[in-house]
Each structure stands twice: as structure tokens, then as C-alpha cells.
Amino acid sequence: xxxxxxxxxxxxxxxxxxxxxxxxxxxxxxxxxxxxxxxxxxxxxxxxxxxxxxxxxxxxxxxxxxxxxxxxxxxxxxxxxxxxxxxxxxxxxxxxxxxxxxxxxxxxxxxxxxxxxxxxxxxxxxxxxxxxxxxxxxxxxxxxxxxxxxxxxxxxxxxxxxxxxxxxxxxxxxxxxxxxxxxxxxxxxxxxxxxxxxxxxxxxxxxxxxxxxxxxxxxxxxxxxxxxxxxxxxxxxxxxxxxxxxxxxxxxxxxxxxxxxxxxxxxxxxxxxxxxxxxxxxxxxxxxxxxxxxxxxxxxxxxxxxxxxxxxxxxxxxxxxxxxxxxxxxxxxxxxxxxxxxxxxxxxxxxxxxxxxxxx
Numbered sequence: 001x002x003x004x005x006x007x008x009x010x011x012x013x014x015x016x017x018x019x020x021x022x023x024x025x026x027x028x029x030x031x032x033x034x035x036x037x038x039x040x041x042x043x044x045x046x047x048x049x050x051x052x053x054x055x056x057x058x059x060x061x062x063x064x065x066x067x068x069x070x071x072x073x074x075x076x077x078x079x080x081x082x083x084x085x086x087x088x089x090x091x092x093x094x095x096x097x098x099x100x101x102x103x104x105x106x107x108x109x110x111x112x113x114x115x116x117x118x119x120x121x122x123x124x125x126x127x128x129x130x131x132x133x134x135x136x137x138x139x140x141x142x143x144x145x146x147x148x149x150x151x152x153x154x155x156x157x158x159x160x161x162x163x164x165x166x167x168x169x170x171x172x173x174x175x176x177x178x179x180x181x182x183x184x185x186x187x188x189x190x191x192x193x194x195x196x197x198x199x200x201x202x203x204x205x206x207x208x209x210x211x212x213x214x215x216x217x218x219x220x221x222x223x224x225x226x227x228x229x230x231x232x233x234x235x236x237x238x239x240x241x242x243x244x245x246x247x248x249x250x251x252x253x254x255x256x257x258x259x260x261x262x263x264x265x266x267x268x269x270x271x272x273x274x275x276x277x278x279x280x281x282x283x284x285x286x287x288x289x290x291x292x293x294x295x296x297x298x299x300x301x302x303x304x305x306x307x308x309x310x311x312x313x314x315x316x317x318x319x320x321x322x323x324x325x326x327x328x329x330x331x332x333x334x335x336x337x338x339x340x341x342x343x344x345x346x347x348x349x350x351x352x353x354x355x356x357x358x359x360x
Contacts, residue, residue: 057083058141059092062134064121068148071126075147077104078118079136085110090138094119097133097316101126102147104134126151128249129161129182133316146314157187158215160240162249164294164315168346170256172227175348176220176341177251178296178305179206179238183215191215191240198236201226202253207305211240220305223253231256256346262289263345268352269360270336271328279335279354280328281342285320291345293318297329303339303351315343326360 061080069075079092090110096102103122110117121134126149135144151159161180169175181191191211195204203224211217221238232255239248264284271280279297294313298304310329332338342349 055082056139057081057086057090059136059138059143060141062136062143062145064134064145064147067145068150069123070152071101071123071130071149073123075121075123076118077121077134077136077145078116079108079110079138079143081110081115081138084115085112087112092117092136092138095135095137097135098130100124101130101149102132102134108136121147123147123149128247129159131314131316133314144316146316157245158183158191158240158242158247160238160247160249162221162238162251163311164292164313164343165250166252166254166292166294166315167223167343167348168254168256168292169223169225169348170346171225171229171231173348174222174224174350175343176222176296176303176351178218178308179221179240179249180218181211181215181240188214189242191217191242193219193238193240195221196237196239197234198223198253199229199234201229202234202236202255204236206238215242218305218308220303221251223251225253225255229255254346262287263291263347266342266344266347266349268340268342268349268354268357269326270354270357271326271360273328276333277336278328278330278333279338279340279352280326280360281340281344281349281352282324282326282360283344283347284324285322288320288322289345290317290319292316292343293345294343295327295329296341297332298339300337301339301353301355303341309338313343318344 059079060082063078065076089112091107093107094104096104101124105119108117108119128151130149131146133144133146135142159182163178163180167175167177190213193206193209198204205222207220234253236251236253237248239246264286266281266283269280269282271278292315294315297310299307299309336354338354340352
């Protein structure tokens, strides 16, 4: 789980939560507009640090059952309010980031006196594993969750997927993604990985370049951008082959110069909160905007893709105001023998070693 707070001189609005560990776990996101905030949590809660007024009724939890399915099947979404709905009920607005793959009704009404309501989702067949962000909003609050849609197992003996699927790196900087391979029960073969499509001045390294039999594993994709690379959007293709069949995934690379990015530099730090220390990053939004967000947490200090502890965001868009923010993982308190890679808009951090960074 990941949380964040907006730093303002007037108030502090905190949202905290829990996020299950991949693979197969859906992820939640919550944004509060009156003070700003974000968390990945099936148990998100809203607190005011300095107000005695009862908090407003907000949408607090978005559950999917199932949260992982094969495209073409149905799922159920259930929204929860922090309090029972008022007289006349509460109209919660719903949205899908990719309606062509996951269709959800535009809204659901929570009946008066109740705190939850359910709707049915329909999905379309896919040829590769796809994460679709779903959101529920009510009374200046937003909760989101990712539905994982898989292809039929019969379509492929193995699959190749990138996580995150997008990177934003300033010219002269670097960033990292991961490529994950999965196989069906009858497949037992090593997979050779390679990259293509990167423009001149962009260096891409895979670690490792071979996934041992039976073929399920991951490799870290390290991307370095020379200072003379022109700003723009580029596609990097990561392929895996068993010598007969080849499958691939695409990482969308956005290169920006230092003056064009709306997100300031990402600084790793340790957040002291409620008597615990958390793995965090802080940054300044130079202006309001909607930016892709992803966070990867690893056991150990080296961001080893085989030691992944948690992930959130998956490159899905997040709307932020022009303020300073601190994001942190909430489910691993006081476990500083960890590391993380953060992506917010045009910025992707280096591997942050939490045994070495200062306090926030």
C-alpha cells in the first residue's frame, strides 16, 4: 500500500491504506480534493489533523470480485461510503480508463441508510494481460482500483508484459521498468529477452537477459537517456523468445527537457509518521496536471526485480494540484532494508536505497 499527503501551511490531510503484493492483487487509489491526498487501500480512511468538525461522507473502499479474470467474463464492483447514505441516497459516479476492455455503469446509487452498493462489470477478450483502472467518486473523494484482465491460456504458451508500461525521463537522466514473463502449465523452456526500437542516444539494458526454464520470471529494464536526445515520445519493444515463438511488450518512453516537465525532482526520504518510519519520496508539482504514476518497492537495497515487495500505480494517470507532495508505502513500516523506484509524470527516480536516505 502506498499513501501520500499534500504539504500546505494550513492543514495536513492524510490518507493511509494497505496494498496486497503482486501478482494477482488489484490496487486501490484514493484522492481527496479538499487538501489533496492519495492512497492504495481497501481500508482507506480520511483524517483531519486540526479540525473537530465531523468529516464529510466520502467513498472509502472500492472492491472487485474477482479482481483478476479472463477477458469476456464478468466481475462485480462494490463501492463503500465512510458513512451511511443521506436521505435520497448517494449517487456515486463510476468510470473506466479503458471502456473498450472493461465497461462499468456511469453511476450507482447507494440507498439511504446504507453504506454500500454493487454494480456488474463486463469485459472484452484481450490478447495480452491488461490492467484497467476503475474509479468511483462522490463528494470530492475518489477511490480507484485496477482490474487485471488476462487472455485465454490457450492463446499463448507464454506471455511478456512490461510493468510499468510507461516511463518519463528527462534528457540526461535514467529510469527503470520491469518485464515479466508468465507461462502456462504445459510450457517448460527458457526465454531469451532482447530490446529494440530505442532511438539513438537511449541505452537500454536488461538484467537478466535470460529467464530460466520453465520460463516464468522477470528482468529489470534500465533506460538511460543522453542529454542530447530530443524531447518526445518513443516506443521501446521488449521481446521474449523460446527459439520458435516470440512475444513482446511495449514500454512508452517520454523524454522531456528540464524546463518542460511539470513535476520537480523526486527525492527519496524516510517519513516519520505515527511512531513509524516509512519508505517515501517527496517532490514539487510546478503546476497542476494529470501525470502517470507508478511505484515499485523491493526487499534489499538494490531494486532487484526478483525481490519485489509491492507495486502501485501501473502508470495510470493521477491528477495533482500545484503543491508539494510526499508519497510513501504504508504496509512496510520500519523495514528500511528496502529500495524503490518512483515515477511521477516526467520524473523517474534512480533506485532509492532506504538504508541511506535522510528524513523527509
